[in-house]
Amino acid sequence: MNYRHLGRTGLKVSPITLGCMNFGELTDKANSFSIMDTALDAGINVFDTADVYGGPQTPDMPKGFGISEEYIGKWLAQDKSRRDRIVLATKVYQPMDIGPNDKYLSAYHIRRACDASLRRLKTDHIDLYQMHHIDRATPWEEVWQAMEQLIREGKITYVGSSNFAGWDIALAQCTAASRNLLGLASEQSLYNLTARTIELEVIPALRHFGTGLITWSPIGMGLLGGVLKKISEGRRATPGLQARIEAKRPQLEAYEVLCAELGESPARVALAWLLHNPAVTSVISGPRTTAQLLGNLDAPELELSGETLATLDQIWPGPGGEAPKAYAW
Template sequence: MNYTHLGRTGLRVSRIALGAMNFGELIDEAASFKIMDAALDTGINFFDTADVYGGPQKPDMEKGYGTSEEIIGNWLAQDTSRRNKIVLATKVYQPMETGPNDKYLSAYHIRRACEASLRRLKTDHIDLYQMHHVDRATPWEEIWQAFEQLIREGKITYVGSSNFAGWDIATAQLIAACRNLLGLASEQSLYNLTQRTTELEVIPALRHFGIGLIPWSPIGMGLLGGVLRKISEGRRATPGLQAQIEARRPQLEAYEALCTELSESPALVALAWLLHNPAVTSVISGPRTVEQLHENVKALDVELSHETLTKLDRIWPGPGGEAPQAYAW
C-alpha cells in the first residue's frame, strides 16, 4: 500500500480509501466485516462513511440511516486494537430525523450529529469530520465555532468538506485563518474521467490552500467499469445508466478499446488516472465484495504513460484547463 499526507497535514492516509456507503444498504454486516478485514490486511487505513449511509428508514425495515456507522462500530468493538490502525472519517449535513434542526450545519445540529455518530461508531473520536455539503444559510463563524468546540473536547481531529465550490473553499479557509485554525484538511468531490468540472476552480483552490482532494464516484457510477463488455455478456444496466451509455457510446467504445490495448481493466485505468493527478490524496473505493476490493488496489501498480494520458484526454476531454484561462484570453 502507498501512503501520502492528507493535504498539508501531517496525517498519512492510504492512496486507496475504503468507502462504506454500501454498508447496510447493499451489503449486510457479515459481508461488510469481511471487506473491512481485507482492507486492513491490504494496508488500507482510511475508512470513509457518513451518518446518512445505510439506506432510508422504512416502516418494514429495522435499519436505515446510520446503519453504515453502526456496522463499522460493531466491527471496531470486535477488536478494540483496530481503532488505532485506521483513520476514521464520517460526515454531517444530511437530515437524520424530521425536525427542523435535524439537518445542515448549524452549531446545534453539528454538536448533536457528532454525538450520535460517536455512539454509532462506538468510538470517542472521529479523525476526519466532513461537511457533506455546503450550507450557505449558516455563517462560517458559527460553523467554525462548532468545530472548534468539538476539537477542544477531543471528539474530532480534522475537518473536511464535500461537494464545495471553489469559492466556498476559499471563504471557509479565510474565516478559519481569522480564527487561527487549520481549516479544511480535505475536500471530497465528484471527480472522474466523465466528470471533470472540478478542474476549473475546485482543484486550483485546493492546491492554493494545501487541501487534499478525495474523489468520489471514481468509475462514474459504473460507467467506467467496462459497462459495454458487461452488457455484451448479458448483464443489464439500470435505466438511468443505460441512458448515459447510449449518450456516451462512442466515447465508451474508444475507452474500452484503449483499456484492451493496455491490457488493463477499465475500472483500474479510471482509478489510476485519478491517482496520477498530484492534487489527489486518496481515491474512494466502495467495493461490494472482497474480490472487488483486491482488484481496485491493483490500480496502485498501473502506470499510465504521457501518451496514454493524452489519449484519455481526447476521449474524455476536460473543461479546457483551469479558470479563467479555460474560457478567457
C-alpha cells in the same frame, strides 16, 4: 502501500480510501465485515462513511440512516486494536430526522450529530469530520465555532468538506485562518474521467490552500467499469444506466478498446488516471463485495504513459484547463 500526506497536514493516508456507503443498503453486515478485514489487511487506512449512510433516503425521512456507522462500530468493537490502525472519517449535514434542526450545519445540529455518530461508531473520537455539503444559510463563524469546540473536547481531530465549490473552500479557509485554525484538511469531490468540472476552480483552490483531495465515484457510477463488455456478456443494465451509456457510447467504446490494448481493466485504469494527478490524495473505492475491493487494490501501482494520458484526454476531454484561462484570455 505508498501513503500520502492529507494536504498540508502531517497525517498520512492510503491512496485508496474504503468507501462504506453501501454498508447496510447493498451490503449486509457479514460482507461489510469481510470488506473491512480485507481493506485493513491490504494497508488501506482510511474508512469513509456518513451519518446518513445505510439505507434508501427520502427528503422527508431518512430510512436506514446510521447503519453504515453501526456496522463499522461493531467491527471496531470486535478488536480494539483496529481503531488505532485506521483514519475514521464520517460526515454531517444530511437530514437525520424530520425536525427543522435535524440537518445542515448549524452549531446545534453539528454538536448533536457528532455525538450520535460517536455512539454508533463506538469510539470516542472521529479522525476526519466532514461537512457533507455546503450550507450557505449558516455563517462560517458559527460552523467553525462548533468545529473548534469539538476539537477542544477531543471528539474530532481534522475537519473536511465535501461537494464544496472553489469559493466555498476559499471562504472556509479564510474564516478559519482568522480564528487561528487549521481549517479544511481535505475536500471530497466528484471527480472521474466523465466528470472533470472541478478542474476549473476546485482543484486550483485546494492547491492554493494546501488542502487534500479525496475523490468519489471514480468509475462514474459504473460507466468506467467496463460496462459495454459486461452487457455483451449478458448483464442487464437498468433503464437509467442504459440511457447514460447511450449518451456516451462512442467514448465508452474508445475507452474500453484502449483499456483492452493496455491489458488492464477499465476500472483500474480509471483509478490510476485519478492518482496520476498530483492534486489527488486518495480515491474512494466503495465496493459492494470483497471481490470488487480486491480488483482495485493495485490501481496505485499502475503507471500510465504520457501517450496513454493524452489519449484519455482526447476520449474524455476536460473543461479546457483552469478558470479563467479555460474560457477567457
